Amino acid sequence: MRGKLKEGASIVGVGCTRFGDLLETPEIKGLSMQELAAMAAQEAMEDANISPQELDAVFVGHAMVHSTQLPGTYSQLSKWIGAQFKAGVHFEAQCSTTNVGAAMAAMAIASGVYEKVLVVGLEATRTRVKDMSPYERVPISTEEAWAWTDYAVNQAYSVPQGYEIFSVYNGLVALGYCRKYGIAIEDYDRAMFELCRTRRLHGAMNPKAILQETLEDEAARLGFSDPWEFWKSRFNPFVAWPCRIRNVVTVADGASAMVLVRKDAARYHSEAPVDLLGFGIAYSDLPWYDKDPSLWPIDRLAWQRAYQMSGVSPRELDYLHTHDCSNIVGMCNAELSGYIPEGKWTQYARDGRLRYDGDRPMSTHGGRHAFGHAWAASAGADTYEAVLQMRGEAGRRQIRPWPETCAIHTHGYAMISTVLILRRC
Amino acid sequence: MADSIIKRYYDGLAEGKLLATHCDFCDAYTFPPTTACEHCGNPDVEWVELSGKGTLLFASHGAAPPPNARFVDIAPYTYGHIVLAEGPVVQGIITGVKAEPEELQALFERGPVPVEPDILTLMGLKVLAWKLV
Numbered sequence A: 001m002r003g004k005l006k007e008g009a010s011i012v013g014v015g016c017t018r019f020g021d022l023l024e025t026p027e028i029k030g031l032s033m034q035e036l037a038a039m040a041a042q043e044a045m046e047d048a049n050i051s052p053q054e055l056d057a058v059f060v061g062h063a064m065v066h067s068t069q070l071p072g073t074y075s076q077l078s079k080w081i082g083a084q085f086k087a088g089v090h091f092e093a094q095c096s097t098t099n100v101g102a103a104m105a106a107m108a109i110a111s112g113v114y115e116k117v118l119v120v121g122l123e124a125t126r127t128r129v130k131d132m133s134p135y136e137r138v139p140i141s142t143e144e145a146w147a148w149t150d151y152a153v154n155q156a157y158s159v160p161q162g163y164e165i166f167s168v169y170n171g172l173v174a175l176g177y178c179r180k181y182g183i184a185i186e187d188y189d190r191a192m193f194e195l196c197r198t199r200r201l202h203g204a205m206n207p208k209a210i211l212q213e214t215l216e217d218e219a220a221r222l223g224f225s226d227p228w229e230f231w232k233s234r235f236n237p238f239v240a241w242p243c244r245i246r247n248v249v250t251v252a253d254g255a256s257a258m259v260l261v262r263k264d265a266a267r268y269h270s271e272a273p274v275d276l277l278g279f280g281i282a283y284s285d286l287p288w289y290d291k292d293p294s295l296w297p298i299d300r301l302a303w304q305r306a307y308q309m310s311g312v313s314p315r316e317l318d319y320l321h322t323h324d325c326s327n328i329v330g331m332c333n334a335e336l337s338g339y340i341p342e343g344k345w346t347q348y349a350r351d352g353r354l355r356y357d358g359d360r361p362m363s364t365h366g367g368r369h370a371f372g373h374a375w376a377a378s379a380g381a382d383t384y385e386a387v388l389q390m391r392g393e394a395g396r397r398q399i400r401p402w403p404e405t406c407a408i409h410t411h412g413y414a415m416i417s418t419v420l421i422l423r424r425c
Numbered sequence B: 001m002a003d004s005i006i007k008r009y010y011d012g013l014a015e016g017k018l019l020a021t022h023c024d025f026c027d028a029y030t031f032p033p034t035t036a037c038e039h040c041g042n043p044d045v046e047w048v049e050l051s052g053k054g055t056l057l058f059a060s061h062g063a064a065p066p067p068n069a070r071f072v073d074i075a076p077y078t079y080g081h082i083v084l085a086e087g088p089v090v091q092g093i094i095t096g097v098k099a100e101p102e103e104l105q106a107l108f109e110r111g112p113v114p115v116e117p118d119i120l121t122l123m124g125l126k127v128l129a130w131k132l133v
């Protein structure tokens, strides 16, 4: 593998809907998936100062066809985003989809085939089509959402033999981490509380987040003067001991998009283009880890490949997002990336260093818990946040000074580890 | 009818056997078995039966109701991370340990413990679960 892009590619436009519920959340309530996807795509094209007919190709991804009932999504969307007659493909890399799409776009541009590519991701994990209605939707139950999502997981052996995400992706990883570093379960719980406070603070400052209430405000609303007592209460049960429900994903409906062009044409489209310096991708199937649940071979490889392609070293990173559908997996990756030292995240979380105003800011959009998680659209939402931060457009949660070099890590269930390294031009 | 590896594995479970494949090229096991050595990709592998001896490293639990209807009657159940005597790492349901914080914490503090297969039948399918020895 040469592991190099022959020509640079830049992100010149980004778009993202509010993440929420198509039956409830005001900004997206009542929209169809076509309209939701178009909303993100049009924001990205406007941001890139590009018309749909100027595009060379459109890469559209989503994972859970059961809720959208839109296979062949690129063609079904073509008349909604105005890009018909272009080259296109519907692809999926589960929850890494949009960032794998960015990597595919960069490769297409570097090869000389396409110059301008739109990547779109969409997902509905809270609502599905009602019967065969063109516009009516109904809620999805939690079990139904996971059963459909788990179609992406080992169907020969693991799923029929009792696999379930919360233990394998949360509880066992947490126990592996605690044993490795000699951390008491109570101290782990306290660090997770602090991490959640940070993420919910970020969500409260983000008008596109699904949860915009701080943990402290939620505790007070439910009658607790002490948020730590609230954390340990029946309102915050263990989903997989020692992991609680507020350290895991909040499912969402949403869409995201980005426009990539040749680096030497980037200034024509944007005053603040962001270079996609490199990426790393590695995949595997269950079990995702050997004896140590806190160390995943695919993550190690994805980080290595991304650093190698980009020529960036961990100490150059100013901002990091790691896939935090499970907070503990996200923090294991923060340590693996070299952004924070091994065995130290609990201390960093307790000291507030992972906040937007800390020295190691992470997941300032709120992460999977507070921003929400719309499977295939989420990686694009993570990149959207990094681009806003690099441009100084992140509002109240703006990192200062504005970050120059960012890394975005995502896990596509199950399991595609993806890392993008981005830098402001 | 062609031979299905998956079918043969489940038929093995019905006889109380843990069937794997072994790769002579890299001297490693693939368990449960597939069409290639999961370590090096070699398709030329041999069927072997594992001893069933394992060590439970960690145990947590899942949700109720579970996403898979097969497990409705036993959810929430304890789920463990196990290394087998021959080397493969497997994950599965742990019987005899309640999916409650106190019991799981006691198990965590005890450290790795030996386990053996406890093969269940759920909605007509053999399920490889594990019990403490």
Ligand SMILES: [Zn+2]
Binding pocket: B023, B024, B025, B026, B027, B028, B037, B038, B039, B040, B041, B042
């Ligand atoms: Zn082999």
